[in-house]
Amino acid sequence: MTDDARIPVGLSLGVHRDAALARAAEHVAHAWREFDTARDTETSPTPELLALLRQPLPEGPADILATLDSAAEVLDASLAQARPRFFAFIGSSGLEIGALADLLAHTYDTNLAVDARAATQLEWQTVGWLAAFLGFPAQAGTFTSGGTISNMTALASAREAAVPGARHRGLAGVRPTMYCSREAHHSITRAAEMLGIGGAQVRGIDIDDGRRMRPDLLRAALAEDLAEGCTPIAIVATAGTTLTGAVDPLYELADIAEEFGVWLHIDGAYGIPAAATAGAAHLFAGLERADSVTIDCHKWMFVPKACSAVLVRDTRALTSTFSHDEAYMPHEGGQFNAVDITLEYSRPFRALKLWLAFAVHGAAAVRGAIARNREQAELLYDLASARPALEVLAHRPQLSIVPVRHRNRGCTDIDAHNAALCSALQRDGRVYVSPAIIDGTTWLRPCFTNFRTADDDVRVLVAVIEELGAQCDTLH
Ligand SMILES: Cc1ncc(COP(=O)(O)O)c(C=O)c1O
Numbered sequence: 001m002t003d004d005a006r007i008p009v010g011l012s013l014g015v016h017r018d019a020a021l022a023r024a025a026e027h028v029a030h031a032w033r034e035f036d037t038a039r040d041t042e043t044s045p046t047p048e049l050l051a052l053l054r055q056p057l058p059e060g061p062a063d064i065l066a067t068l069d070s071a072a073e074v075l076d077a078s079l080a081q082a083r084p085r086f087f088a089f090i091g092s093s094g095l096e097i098g099a100l101a102d103l104l105a106h107t108y109d110t111n112l113a114v115d116a117r118a119a120t121q122l123e124w125q126t127v128g129w130l131a132a133f134l135g136f137p138a139q140a141g142t143f144t145s146g147g148t149i150s151n152m153t154a155l156a157s158a159r160e161a162a163v164p165g166a167r168h169r170g171l172a173g174v175r176p177t178m179y180c181s182r183e184a185h186h187s188i189t190r191a192a193e194m195l196g197i198g199g200a201q202v203r204g205i206d207i208d209d210g211r212r213m214r215p216d217l218l219r220a221a222l223a224e225d226l227a228e229g230c231t232p233i234a235i236v237a238t239a240g241t242t243l244t245g246a247v248d249p250l251y252e253l254a255d256i257a258e259e260f261g262v263w264l265h266i267d268g269a270y271g272i273p274a275a276a277t278a279g280a281a282h283l284f285a286g287l288e289r290a291d292s293v294t295i296d297c298h299k300w301m302f303v304p305k306a307c308s309a310v311l312v313r314d315t316r317a318l319t320s321t322f323s324h325d326e327a328y329m330p331h332e333g334g335q336f337n338a339v340d341i342t343l344e345y346s347r348p349f350r351a352l353k354l355w356l357a358f359a360v361h362g363a364a365a366v367r368g369a370i371a372r373n374r375e376q377a378e379l380l381y382d383l384a385s386a387r388p389a390l391e392v393l394a395h396r397p398q399l400s401i402v403p404v405r406h407r408n409r410g411c412t413d414i415d416a417h418n419a420a421l422c423s424a425l426q427r428d429g430r431v432y433v434s435p436a437i438i439d440g441t442t443w444l445r446p447c448f449t450n451f452r453t454a455d456d457d458v459r460v461l462v463a464v465i466e467e468l469g470a471q472c473d474t475l476h
Helices: 014-036 047-052 064-076 096-108 118-134 147-162 186-194 215-227 250-260 272-276 315-322 351-361 363-385 414-428 455-469
Strands: 140-144 176-181 202-205 231-238 263-267 292-296 308-312 390-392 404-406 435-438 441-444
Touching: 014 064, 047 064, 096 351, 118 140, 118 272, 118 292, 118 308, 118 351, 118 363, 140 147, 140 315, 147 176, 147 186, 147 231, 147 263, 147 292, 147 308, 147 315, 176 186, 176 215, 186 202, 202 215, 215 231, 215 250, 231 250, 250 263, 272 292, 272 363, 308 315, 351 363, 363 390, 363 455, 390 455, 404 414, 404 455, 414 435, 414 441, 414 455
Parallel strands: 176 202, 176 231, 231 263, 263 292
Antiparallel strands: 140 308, 292 308, 390 404, 404 441, 435 441
């Protein structure tokens, strides 16, 4: 027995379980209440907290409740993407039902490597729901840790389709190439590097005025490479670029993929959920013709990280790439295991959070939240366009990213000014934005992917940018 009833013995929380769960629930409820409205400043770690974070490995037990409080304090002093005025990168929202799903899933510690019975059925059902939500005719799909791994999974399948047997023999004697917009996410190049295609073999196709891949240049690049004896592995269309939210012309790219007999993958990690909304569906026409699609549910489907999915038109695309027989992973009744369609072995039950989100809120509520984020992007574009000190891109936002630049009278270096302004905004803490370089110039790049963000938060964003932007002399 220990002296203090709150100190655990062994590795079970034992008699302290209920108290620990109640304390954790208090912290969760506090965080959710806080996220309902924005706070006026970011907190930073106190000296006491920093001292705690320098402590060496503890050998013995500690007070559970106090230690849970410390963990909550660490979280409170960290950047939280779930806050309504976090506009940086492509944030996630920590959807409440999704957070509860994670607690449940991790409690059971279900492993989706093999047939986990009901959990496996639920994963397949969720793949079906996601496909129906997007309007993509998926025969199969799998949940992964993120867009990077979903893209890698899809492109491994594309490689096997273009060069059957490549997984065994490699790519000796083949000159593989891949095609994407020059503003595609770096995970495409990374996949080419990892799959033996070679990062230098990725053709970054130039873009049009709306920053979309130009089909005429894609066709020319394919024709030239084929004439040189190259083997195209895939065309990767981006449905929502990370920089500005541009959606490549999917229908025209699908025509070209068909004409040349090349795999069409859509990297919709960020933007493809908008395909489910009436206002944006037209941007995604042709999506149903792709061979594979990446969607990050931890971005614009609001669930907590990490939850991405890759969907394929034909199950064999995945099985021919990933299936294998190992003595420690037998196949029961001729069925494939989850590891026969994924890159990962041990795999947490990621599908549960999306399943619960759909089941509890319904698809219409998810669509509604995506549509509201798009309206907020439109609102920011309109507000910024009307302000003399603010500059926006010539074209309206296609999805929910709205690059904005501040111009100050008398300020000669606008790029240095906006870089300094971005740092000042992050220090100030009322809003959080990240910078971006567009055509060599520095911009603030707000992105709306949070169901908690309200229109007033957009107005505050503009006001704070103008307020801090006006202090040119002290910024740089
Ligand atoms: C278009 C696109 N693809 C892929 C990724 C990578 O996704 P993840 O960070 O989930 O690996 C991102 C991330 O922002 C993205 O915007």
